């Protein structure tokens with residue numbers, strides 16, 4: 256995972272609530288044994304028309320949104336399946352942070368493991384940010400703050416462990432492997448169970 | 450021993466903590482049973498291989514193939530025909546990963562194969578008091594046995610393979626108590642759709658749900674699984690029900706449960722897993738079972754649940770309007786009477802023997818409306834064999850519906866079983882998201898009885914009509 260401590264970007268806006276993982280990446284693109292290259296299928300059915308041409312109205316197809324790394328989304332983003340293909344597709348699309356008033360649990364977990372920062376802010380704040388997508392927002396992970404050019408500072412919750420992992424690029428598997436002795440002790444103490 | 454009353458979830462958690470959580474780090478939680486399938490596991494094995502790590506406890510991981518597999522039988526040469534080359538590669542990759550690392554696999558020719566959340570309970574792999582994970586959000590199903598069971602991502606599949614553990618923050622708890630008798634024609638699927646309609650599609654976010662109350666106690670294990678299965682559709686991490694005699698009777702009939710004296714010992718251990726009197730939950734919801742009618746969804750997420758005879762509500766925001774537009778429905782009209790194109794019975798929500806029986810009860814001596822395509826897909830090879838022994842396949846075929854080989858099928862439409870663009874399907878599965886059953890497909894979620902009755906009538910119909918007196922609204 257790439258470490259990152261700060262991010263500055265304008266935003267792409269998807270105002271709908273309940274954007275589920277089947278919209279983020281439809282199931283028919285899960286028949287892969289790779290994790291790379293899924294960005295072209297991100298939001299596939301909204302982004303591409305039946306003939307394969309881009310839907311000009313869809314936010315990610317608008318030229319001014321190219322290269323933006325922050326997504327401002329309606330409430331309950333990422334609900335649905337546990338497919339890690341969802342954050343794989345979004346990071347491949349160039350996103351580094353998702354801002355919403357609610358982000359589904361499994362999607363949030365999966366995002367953090369892929370350097371995609373879930374930022375939960377009050378719905379009113381998200382709505383106000385959506386009014387000004389061309390503002391360059393600054394995300395400060397150390398301070399757990401999102402800042403606007405107008406000087407507004409919006410603190411967001413971020414688990415201390417997740418913060419360390421993001422900032423230092425710590426990999427959770429490496430961390431778990433360091434606990435092997437404790438795991439072995441647990442196993443011998445519970446040998447008879449299940 | 451702490452004297453504070455604990456919830457079922459607290460007990461499951463405490464029994465599996467390897468390293469307790471602190472402000473600085475999540476807990477290390479031990480995982481008793483890890484289930485894998487072809488779609489969400491290949492990248493995890495790739496990662497392990499790249500790091501030169503072998504699975505820590507290969508016996509605690511069980512594999513099956515279900516999402517991408519065809520529901521048509523092998524041809525005369527014994528060859529299965531996959532929808533795409535990629536699907537076949539995925540299935541082959543799972544087989545070679547399992548062979549390489551000594552993981553037990555229920556493959557295409559195994560009598561134990563089927564949808565992962567159907568086979569683990571029927572084989573007795575799922576047991577009370579366990580922690581169970583799978584790279585699949587409907588792992589919540591296994592909570593019906595009084596286990597802590599939840600879906601994980603592919604990176605975490607790798608963590609469990611390598612360490613048999615996960616890093617977890619403890620979730621909050623929600624008690625949902627359902628009391629009272631269910632009316633004829635109203636089943637577990639209606640109960641869970643009703644609950645999601647009440648608490649909302651994000652009502653359970655950050656929580657694990659414990660279902661309790663007389664309605665739940667009166668349910669058999671298959672109904673309890675239907676209920677826990679859809680906990681994730683309310684945003685909950687897990688759903689669970691404390692084990693009781695119904696649970697133990699199921700366990701006693703499974704091939705992998707302990708036998709004889711070991712079973713009695715296991716039962717004594719399992720019986721500790723219930724919430725203590727006075728245990729506190731972060732949230733409590735009470736539902737009166739008498740309020741529950743046959744329920745379907747009208748929109749593009751499972752929270753859009755309404756009784757079959759109730760009008761579709763007016764759009765209260767843009768998202769609801771977008772749902773109505775996608776579904777091509779008008780608010781103010783009930784779903785009852787809406788013409789349907791496809792009926793799908795199956796999935797990890799409603800692909801078990803009791804679901805097959807329910808459908809057979811409706812289809813016996815009746816015909817599926819000729820305008821409707823109906824697909825009945827048993828959840829596992831075992832369900833299929835049991836149903837066929839009872840003649841259910843004959844009833845299904847005689848009614849003009851298709852009887853298929855087990856798998857996820859039209860629930861996720863990865864294997865070529867698709868609802869065509871614009872078609873309206875009544876489905877016993879768990880998700881009605883845009884395009885879930887194929888690009889442009891429109892889905893109404895419903896119980897097997899409601900689905901079968903819609904197939905017969907060619908339109909959404911109230912299954913209470915099948916019983917003597919239909920309750921009046």
Ligand code: SF4
Pocket residue numbers: 515516564565566585587796797798856857860861878879
């Ligand atoms: S039946 Fe549907 S929900 Fe269940 S595991 Fe298969 S694809 Fe997932």
